[in-house]
Amino acid sequence: MDRTGAWRDIVTRQSGGTLTVAESDPTHSASTITVQLVHGGTPVSADSRVTATQSSPTLTLTVDVSGAAGATCEAAFAVTSATLTARADGYVRDGSYAGTGYGTAATLVVKNATGTGYNRQACLTFDTSAVIGTVTATATSTQILADLRCDLPRHR
Structure with a gap:
């Protein structure tokens, strides 16, 4: 249900680095649907009725559902995880x-x-202030061995 109390169907699916968003208006009462997701992304493909109006820091889509007769519109976006220094x-x-x-x-x-x-x-x-949404505590560390000293007994 949207802010006006009308029913809208919005489905998201993420597989690997691709986020697919599908939207429809089964009530046939809206002319546009605006969807804002807590993701940034780069458009990969979209139905002609879908326009990405913002790609960062959040992904905002406007979907023209006028005359769509409840048909589903889809868009796909490339999303990546953030690298924090x-x-x-x-x-x-x-x-x-x-x-x-x-x-x-x-x-x-x-x-x-x-x-x-x-x-x-x-x-x-x-500094995670630029991250929108939940910060997941998963980290990958690149380790470089700069110096290794071993004191091993010498056998003569």
Whole structure:
């Protein structure tokens, strides 16, 4: 039901990076339907009655349903997930180093060890103010091993 109390049919389906939106007016009472989705996207294909009026930060469609006799109109959009860059980072240690912050260090150190003073935890902060909708706590990290030192016993 829309804001006027009339019934409208709107169905969305996302498969991979494609979002398909289908709209119809089964009551035959509207001339246009405006749909706003909490997604940005790039139009891939659309019926002639569908116009994407905004693509970012939200996706807004206007559908001309006048004379459509309740027929369904569809549009497909390419959508992608956002890449957020860390706004701040640093790491902390436990034990006697617990009061020391390592926010200016060139690397982040993570270590789970036995014994106090050897554990380290990395922290990252992201600015999500531009993200509309729900932020999903899924992250992919690219790790680069910059330095590896091993003290192995030498056998002579």
